[in-house]
Amino acid sequence: MYDPPEGPPPGWRPLKDVTFAPVHDEHWPKLAARGWTTVTSAPDTDALVTAAAAFFAQPAAAKEVPGYTHIAGEKQLLTLTSPTQFPPAAAIWTQARKLLLEALAAVERSLAMPPGALSRFDGTHSILRVFDYEGAGLVAEPHCDLGLLTLVVSTTPGLEVWDDGWVPIERNSIAGTLLVGTELAFLTNGRYSAGRHRVVADGPRYSVVFALRAHWPTPIDYTTLSTPITGTFAGPPTAGELAQRIRATRYNINGPVEGRKRPALAQSAQSPANLSK
Ligand SMILES: O=C(O)CCC(=O)C(=O)O
Numbered sequence: 001m002y003d004p005p006e007g008p009p010p011g012w013r014p015l016k017d018v019t020f021a022p023v024h025d026e027h028w029p030k031l032a033a034r035g036w037t038t039v040t041s042a043p044d045t046d047a048l049v050t051a052a053a054a055f056f057a058q059p060a061a062a063k064e065v066p067g068y069t070h071i072a073g074e075k076q077l078l079t080l081t082s083p084t085q086f087p088p089a090a091a092i093w094t095q096a097r098k099l100l101l102e103a104l105a106a107v108e109r110s111l112a113m114p115p116g117a118l119s120r121f122d123g124t125h126s127i128l129r130v131f132d133y134e135g136a137g138l139v140a141e142p143h144c145d146l147g148l149l150t151l152v153v154s155t156t157p158g159l160e161v162w163d164d165g166w167v168p169i170e171r172n173s174i175a176g177t178l179l180v181g182t183e184l185a186f187l188t189n190g191r192y193s194a195g196r197h198r199v200v201a202d203g204p205r206y207s208v209v210f211a212l213r214a215h216w217p218t219p220i221d222y223t224t225l226s227t228p229i230t231g232t233f234a235g236p237p238t239a240g241e242l243a244q245r246i247r248a249t250r251y252n253i254n255g256p257v258e259g260r261k262r263p264a265l266a267q268s269a270q271s272p273a274n275l276s277k
């Protein structure tokens with residue numbers, strides 16, 4: 001069988017070398033090529049996990065709060081849309097957001113974008129999720145995240161990332177994993193790939209997932225995003241319209257199981273070129 005060559009199409013300029021302290025220099029290029037890399041330091045989530053475990057251990061009636069979901073046999077999760085919604089999460093929210101904004105600044109430098117070209121999408125649409133996985137086996141199906149960048153920190157290995165095969169990235173003791181979301185793949189005109197991942201659990205596992213998502217009202221300035229490295233591109237006028245186009249091509253992996261029986265959506269449906277139409 002013929003395997004197409006790896007790498008950008010002819011004529012694309014290479015990304016600039018950048019240094020981002022929490023990622024080993026030799027690991028950084030994986031972020032663009034595959035959409036994931038490991039970080040050597042991440043916020044300490046112990047206190048948040050302890051508080052969340054106490055919350056999850058309560059009877060169902062006590063958990064009827066906004067953002068709580070239970071998928072029987074698979075997981076319980078708490079989705080926070082602001083840092084004050086669950087006070088034990090406030091410090092992690094601040095630290096994770098800072099780490100991801102710094103990573104985004106490194107992405108800007110690697111693409112010869114002016115400072116702020118991507119980090120200006122920061123706003124009030126980011127989320128923090130705490131998961132209590134109770135099932136075994138595949139507890140989060142393969143997917144790419146919606147947003148700009150995601151940080152995953154867990155108590156037990158389980159996250160797997162795609163690299164021509166599933167890589168159980170948390171089996172080596174790592175501080176956390178950085179994932180590229182579909183919004184960032186689009187805003188870099190595909191120079192950063194969205195990181196495909198899934199969760200395979202072999203016992204109880206807690207994870208803290210901070211997803212930096214583009215602020216919906218922010219206009220997308222294609223002149224600033226188009227550089228000699230990204231090339232020229234165009235698409236929806238605002239981050240909100242971009243998010244809606246991405247959502248229209250996918251389903252929520254943390255939703256009810258019945259809604260997830262559809263075959264995995266073709267990656268092409270989410271390619272930057274398709275989203276710009
Ligand atoms: O729990 C995890 O490690 C990852 C969960 C995930 O991929 C997601 O919620 O998008």
Ligand SMILES: [Fe+2]
Nearest residue numbers: 143144145197
């Ligand atoms: Fe995810």
